[in-house]
Amino acid sequence: MDKFEELIEHLNKLSDENRELRIKELEDECVCPICPTFNQCAKDATENIFCINGKSICIETEKGCICPTCPFALEYRLGVLHNFYCRQGGELEQR
Ligand code: SF4
Ligand code: SF4
Structure with a gap:
C-alpha cells in the first residue's frame, strides 16, 4: 500500500464531517483552479482535488493538466x- 492509498484508507475511516474537513484542508494544495482545463462551471460548483473526488x-474539454506541479x-x-x-477519474479509479 502506498502513501496515497494509506491516505484514502484513513479518510474512509473518518466520520462524514471529519472526512469533509480533512479534504477541505487538502484542497488548499490543489492547483486545479489555475489549470487551463478548469472552467467557470467547476469554479461555481467549488470542484477540485479530483484525484480524490473523481x-x-x-x-x-482537456486543455492540459498541471497535476504534476501540484504540491x-x-x-x-x-x-x-x-x-x-x-x-x-480519480487516482484509484485510474489504477
Ligand atoms: S493532483 Fe491534481 S487533482 Fe489532485 S490535488 Fe493536485 S492538482 Fe488537484
Ligand atoms: S486537468 Fe488536471 S490540473 Fe487541470 S483541472 Fe483537471 S485534474 Fe486538475
Missing part, C-alpha cells in the same frame, strides 16, 4: 502515471 461534472501530487506521488483526474 470526475468533474463540469469539465468536458499534493508531489507529496503523494500522483500526476505522473495518471492525471487529468477531472476527466478520467
